[in-house]
Amino acid sequence: MQTRRDFIIQTPSIIGLILGINACSFDDKAKKRILLRSSWQTVNIGDIGHTPGVLALLEKYLPDVEVRLWASDVGNGVREMLLNRFPGLEIFTREDEVSLERAYKECDFFLHGSGPYLVVANDVEDWAEKTGKPYGVFGITYNEVNMSPKVNALLTNAEFVLFRDSFSLGYAKEIGVNSKVMSFGPDGAFAADVKNDEAANAFLSSHGLEKGKFMCVIPKYRYTPYWLIPSKNRALDVERDAVNQANKEHDHLQLRKAIIALVEQTEMKVLIVPEDETQVAIGKEMLYDPLPENIKKNVVWRDKYWLTDEALSTYAQSAGIFGNEQHSPIMCIGMGIPAIVCRWEQQTSKGIMWRDIGLGDWLFDMDNEAEVAGIVPAVLAIAQNNEEAKAKALKAKMVVESYQKENLKLLESEIEKLP
Incomplete structure (x- = not known):
């Protein structure tokens, strides 16, 4: 039978547990989440390198932000390489519909990773239409070869677009792309630090x-x-x-x-x-x-x-x-x-x-x-x-x-x- 004295002794622990649960719930709710769309292919170490580079930058400058990776391809040992450098990173591909649906619901910002152009324009468009949440573009090239009215509109509606070379930045401005922020942004692979x-x-x-x-x-x-x-x-x-x-x-x-x-x-x-x-x-x-x-x-x-x-x-x-x-x-x-x-x-x-x-x-x-x-x-x-x-x-x-x-x-x- 619990005595009044037992209750008094246990009460601080109970209160602490309740406060801890509430704090965890609050922190979890407050934590911001970025959905990084990257990892285009594994047959080229440069295309592989975009992803650990951007992840390293996010880790360094936004340590309190959770990042999830929506990858096109992480086969051939690339998944293991990334997890070795970034333990706990959630990685999924389009085939994992449950993780994708959860990411759309739980992530706050869509970041298109570095690449030769807007590699997954359809995914950027889908994110914007289905979630209404913001997105940005990190370190791409853009020119007359991969330009299209659709991509122009997607870039214009981005919160920011970073171009990995000055020609691309100038070209985008010249053809009327008008994102809130457009500037030079070095290729993500500059920051790659995976080692073996x-x-x-x-x-x-x-x-x-x-x-x-x-x-x-x-x-x-x-x-x-x-x-x-x-x-x-x-x-x-x-x-x-x-x-x-x-x-x-x-x-x-x-x-x-x-x-x-x-x-x-x-x-x-x-x-x-x-x-x-x-x-x-x-x-x-x-x-x-x-x-x-x-x-x-x-x-x-x-x-x-x-x-x-x-x-x-x-x-x-x-x-x-x-x-x-x-x-x-x-x-x-x-x-x-x-x-x-x-x-x-x-x-x-x-x-x-x-x-x-x-x-x-x-x-x-x-x-x-x-x-x-x-x-x-x-x-x-x-x-x-x-x-x-x-x-x-x-x-x-x-x-x-x-x-x-x-x-x-x-x-x-x-x-x-x-x-």
């Missing part, structure tokens, strides 16, 4: 590559030959393949010359790496096989595709990177590693971001022979003056981080407006 040191160290050690004593190079055809990737199930694109075949020697000649110059004129070794699955074979065909035999002994061809975490752990130990891709250089600059970008007409305007962050002399237009001639000297300069090159990369990183800080303040202000 164990795998990277094992690979580097087995191939005699020492920290700071090798450079990475990435091959690429003008059009990604998705028809060569079984999971994409695409038919041969005859027109695009013809463009690739017509330009592949021109587009890789200077990279091979740079490899030879590095081996002959410096103590650097060279690691040929892929950014997407197709580039494993391209690296062998266009870079490794044509090299003189005496050069090959100091060159390593990576014969398997990898994930973003192992790539970042590898790049972090290199003296720098060069080649025909963009996102590995983006992630390198995010770590303060020197990075040269070669681009051409068939690529979007995203390469212009190199000028936007102060790296214009590390950007080369492969359709301009006067610029092409500067590739080998630029690569050699990074190898021969590596500390100076790293200082330059760190300066660009600081520029990126200043924009990231401002952009996340912008998102924070939108979250604070929410009821």
